Amino acid sequence: MPAAGQPLRSWVSAANGKDCDFPIQNLPYGVFSMAGESPRCGVAIGDMIVDLATCETRGLLDAGGTFARPQLNDFIALGRDKWDEIRDRLTGLLAEGGDDSLPLVAMADATLHLPIRVTEFTDFYASKNHAFNVGVLFRGPENALPAQWTHMPIGYNGRASSVVVSGTEIRRPMGQVKGEAGPEWTACRRLDLELELGAIVGADSRMGERVSVEEAEQMIFGYVLLNDWSARDIQAWEYQPLGPFQSKALGTTISPWIVTQAALEPFRCKGAARVNPLLPYLQESRPGFYDMTIGWTMNGQAMGRTNYNVMYYSSAQQLAHHTESGCPMRVGDLLGSGTISGPGPEQTGALLEMTQGGRDAVRVNGEDRTFIEDGDEVGLYAFAEGGGYRVGFGPCHGRILPANE
């Protein structure tokens, strides 16, 4: 956690508010557009966006013209030294006494877009509480935690084409489920969220070569909030033996702002205690998690809330494992952490767990919910706090539309 005392302040006054997600210590990257204009890259500060493309045109920053593009991939591909240089430069420009002629736009007037072209999407399963809770519901307590779970980060390839930015409406899926008398074709009856953090891969690796946990950490550009919408009834019928497929392809919502690894660095901390030693290729030389509150809301009501430090495998461990076979990774790959759940029901990141598989309804604004109903809106949030400021992700939300039957 950062040292106490007076934190650095910005001449953008809203950035200095105690509960502001976007102080000068954060500087998350996104892609925005103004009415009638093309999408381009920006950085959030307080209630404003720094127009990085215009900064580059004016010679204030140098990113090889990449900030004028409609996704951050090309900027990210410039590498860690460039990420550090731009962060240092923006910190100087935005600090009190910096350059108050910087081109800013009001975030309220901007449209926020998907910040990256998602090259591929991999989803992991790295909260032991979640793995156990869901395992009990799908397979019973004796088979809940798979045998290899404490030895490796279990993951599966998700569908990149269905990753959308916060605010995109999500259509309730149709699908095949197990009915009393055989398979049925139906609108999903058990629609759920999954509260996750997504890591953005910022460097390529080569086919046939592995990366270590330390190298993997250097390859991560930053993080987004990630809601892996899940159709539990479709999942239960389809997922054996090859894993979830259409149950996870209805949409995955990510936050528009990528919080960089650099911004989270002061909040670095340990994760969950190890049940057994890991094989050397998964061991990390320093803690790989962040002391960060993460939670979700439904129709504006606070629901599950926990801390990212409950996780068992870090993004760097997941990325290292992803390359063990020689699988090449690419800039723009998105790695979902897996649902983040603490031990108690009020700390869970999915309705499946919170309601014990739909058995115990929860109250949401005076109504019962076991799963998500049409018109419901789910929001995610996360922030790390300390040293007199907060590094937050801003909103990440989506509303469910009725199925096209």
Add this chain to the structure above:
Amino acid sequence: MPAAGQPLRSWVSAANGKDCDFPIQNLPYGVFSMAGESPRCGVAIGDMIVDLATCETRGLLDAGGTFARPQLNDFIALGRDKWDEIRDRLTGLLAEGGDDSLPLVAMADATLHLPIRVTEFTDFYASKNHAFNVGVLFRGPENALPAQWTHMPIGYNGRASSVVVSGTEIRRPMGQVKGEAGPEWTACRRLDLELELGAIVGADSRMGERVSVEEAEQMIFGYVLLNDWSARDIQAWEYQPLGPFQSKALGTTISPWIVTQAALEPFRCKGAARVNPLLPYLQESRPGFYDMTIGWTMNGQAMGRTNYNVMYYSSAQQLAHHTESGCPMRVGDLLGSGTISGPGPEQTGALLEMTQGGRDAVRVNGEDRTFIEDGDEVGLYAFAEGGGYRVGFGPCHGRILPANE
């Protein structure tokens, strides 16, 4: 099967040979380069390649300049009417009496590249023989065929970044496997192939919208041979509950030539008999398979060989199922058919099945094999024959390099 009689002949004499994979009836698309030149699009004819980029420069074809690009994606995205127009035009130019000033290069002098930028890769599991055989080995005969198998095409998302073109050497993966005394870190000891056909998606679908089997069929541009290299020991330890992951990410080899749906049309036929009726969204109004021999070799020796008509779900059914949740599909998506195996051991498309899980070695050029050894080369082939010509895929091969331990 096409009518008997004298088939159309080409002025490219090698195209008229009885066993030539690339007669004028085929015209498969690929990407090639000559020494010191950039990759561009071409069509195979006999032992030659039609240089489509140069054809376009000379005004012989019109594809909006897309043939000069190093992948076929942009051409494919022009749509089915354009595919038909170019095929008709090339048939006229290449037929006897056509234009023998057409720009051709010798295939032997060209380097063949990955024909498409693989947007995403999905692998299915659509041969009932294979599903049953492998199910027995992984889970025993009573749980061999998953309950939903005869009701839906089971698939999982694979890794697009590890799809490579025929001829690329494949590194034996390292990985975590189940050992006697706990997990072990080792070079894969049970390396296998999977004989598959890959369908290339040629049109986008929109998020939240489903496509019917008929619409899906119209979206398929063509097919490649596909070897889904598989690390069986890594797979056995990792694959429950979320499916295969690193065991399938070491590399997937595809043929350089995409045989179009149009070329295979005369060979259309029924697949395996249905065990039970399918739900309406998966029913097809006409047969969805091709009467096509498909097989593999090891170090030049013929190994398993069967017919694509043993399959239970067609690519169109798989693609329709892929959209049931509203998952958007994109030009360049690659759908693996799943391993193609007939009922007998000599008809299987994987060593795992052929050797009963490594129990019964097979002889390869006088040596015993249970799984693939370092230096072994696996080749795939497929062709449909009738009407006096053969539509083939050309070679699709890969050699295994020792692990980087």
